[in-house]
Amino acid sequence: GDQVEQSPSALSLHEGTDSALRCNFTTTMRSVQWFRQNSRGSLISLFYLASGTKENGRLKSAFDSKERRYSTLHIRDAQLEDSGTYFCAAEQGTGSKLSFGKGAKLTVSP
Amino acid sequence: NSKVIQTPRYLVKGQGQKAKMRCIPEKGHPVVFWYQQNKNNEFKFLINFQNQEVLQQIDMTEKRFSAECPSNSPCSLEIQSSEAGDSALYLCASSPGTNERLFFGHGTKLSVL
Numbered sequence: 052g053d054q055v056e057q058s059p060s061a062l063s064l065h066e067g068t069d070s071a072l073r074c075n076f077t078t079t080m081r082s083v084q085w086f087r088q089n090s091r092g093s094l095i096s097l098f099y100l101a102s103g104t105k106e107n108g109r110l111k112s113a114f115d116s117k118e119r120r121y122s123t124l125h126i127r128d129a130q131l132e133d134s135g136t137y138f139c140a141a142e143q144g145t146g147s148k149l150s151f152g153k154g155a156k157l158t159v160s161p
Numbered sequence: 162n163s164k165v166i167q168t169p170r171y172l173v174k175g176q177g178q179k180a181k182m183r184c185i186p187e188k189g190h191p192v193v194f195w196y197q198q199n200k201n202n203e204f205k206f207l208i209n210f211q212n213q214e215v216l217q218q219i220d221m222t223e224k225r226f227s228a229e230c231p232s233n234s235p236c237s238l239e240i241q242s243s244e245a246g247d248s249a250l251y252l253c254a255s256s257p258g259t260n261e262r263l264f265f266g267h268g269t270k271l272s273v274l
Binding site: 081082084086091092093094095096099136138140142147148149151153154 | 163194196198201202203204206209217250252254260261262263264265267268270
């Protein structure tokens with residue numbers, strides 16, 4: 052079954068607003084990564100977390116350090132260029148493959 | 162932000178034909194992954210390598226797919242006899258290590274007619 056449940060599946064924002072995406076894991080994960088995929092298919096790495104939080108500009112991600120069962124991606128002051136499909140992917144054990152969520156399509160409008 | 166190079170960008174094949182795609186990992190990255198992303202955005206892990214050695218692969222990869230990462234040459238993924246269900250975006254990713262951040266290429270979009 053699916054190990055990674057991502058929500059919401061789609062989201063529409065106006066420029067300047069804030070929002071958050073979430074991934075729940077059905078089992079304890081060792082690490083999580085967040086990606087944004089553009090319309091041409093390119094997957095851009097946003098964050099890699101083994102624990103705690105990381106921030107990069109208007110994006111901030113957190114990985115639950117206790118249970119290791121969920122991660123969030125916060126988008127602050129959304130801009131048009133933030134549009135795309137966001138994926139989380141988590142790794143269960145050492146050297147194991149990533150399990151991906153089904154993506155969250157974000158549309159930012161003026 | 163990725164320096165992983167995948168070619169070709171688009172590939173069109175008839176059923177039963179071979180389909181081969183290549184990937185040059187980022188310099189200094191010994192770990193390479195291949196994933197298949199279908200039209201429903203579902204990612205399927207195919208195979209991964211550390212240097213030239215296969216770490217993990219799924220059954221489908223063992224039977225109809227072949228892949229290699231020779232030293233001093235691009236990595237490659239080849240479908241021996243393409244099927245309509247193989248139409249997808251094939252993504253290659255490289256990493257500095259087995260438990261580190263993945264960097265993806267732009268993908269090869271395969272269409273099997």
